[in-house]
Amino acid sequence: MPETIFxxxxxxxxxxxSxxxxxxxxQPGPxxxxxxxxxxIExxxxxxxEERFLYVPMLMDDRGLHPSRDALADHHKMDELVEKLQTPSHAGRRWTATVHQLSEELHEHLREEEKSFFQLAGKILTDSQKIALAKRYRKGYEAMRAKLIEGC
Structure with a gap:
């Protein structure tokens, strides 16, 4: 069977x-x-x-509206933490505490997504949508990743 978005x-x-x-x-350093x-970058x-190729289709269904908004809010929180971590030294207690906070946010978001959001999306999306969205996600992900790597 072809790959699905999940x-x-x-x-x-x-x-x-990982x-x-x-x-x-x-440890601090290169x-x-x-x-x-x-x-x-990841x-x-x-x-x-993910926002373009899973959350947007989910926002189009009433059942997916609130869970998608929650997931978008999680992304925003993590983006703010990543921004805080962009310091010259990448060291110190405050930096380490922020990494721990990001880890907690990330793990909680991924757990929620995999345990409940994907199940809901599985009911809302058709099999052909799940396959098509996987292809579009892969293409969008690779393009964005290449752009971000180029910008480093």
Whole structure:
């Protein structure tokens, strides 16, 4: 069976969890900066594509309106935390505390999405939509990721 939007999204979720874990264990220095940059790019590319190719179709259905708004608010919170983390040193207690806060927000968002949002979306979207959205998500994700990498 062809890939669905949910499988495509879960792949990025695995990457996000791995990167935030590594970032939380990292020490100040070039490796930490590289991990933070990789996480920042992954989150931004994923969010942009997910919002366009999952949240927008969900917003078109009354059942998906409130959950999609909640998910968008989660993305906004995480974006604000990532912005706070964009400092020259990537070190210090405040920076580390913000990474922990981002980790909590991220893990909670991914859990909610995978445990309830995807199930609701599975009921709202048709099988052909799930497959088509996966293709569009992949294309949008890769384009955004390339753009963000180029900007570094």
């Amino acid at each position: 499988e495509a999204l879960r792949e990025s979720h695995v990457t996000q969890r 990167l935030i874990r590594k970032l939380m264990r990292s 490796d930490r900066v590289a991990l933070f940059t990789a996480l920042r 989150l931004a590319a994923h969010e942009a594509a």
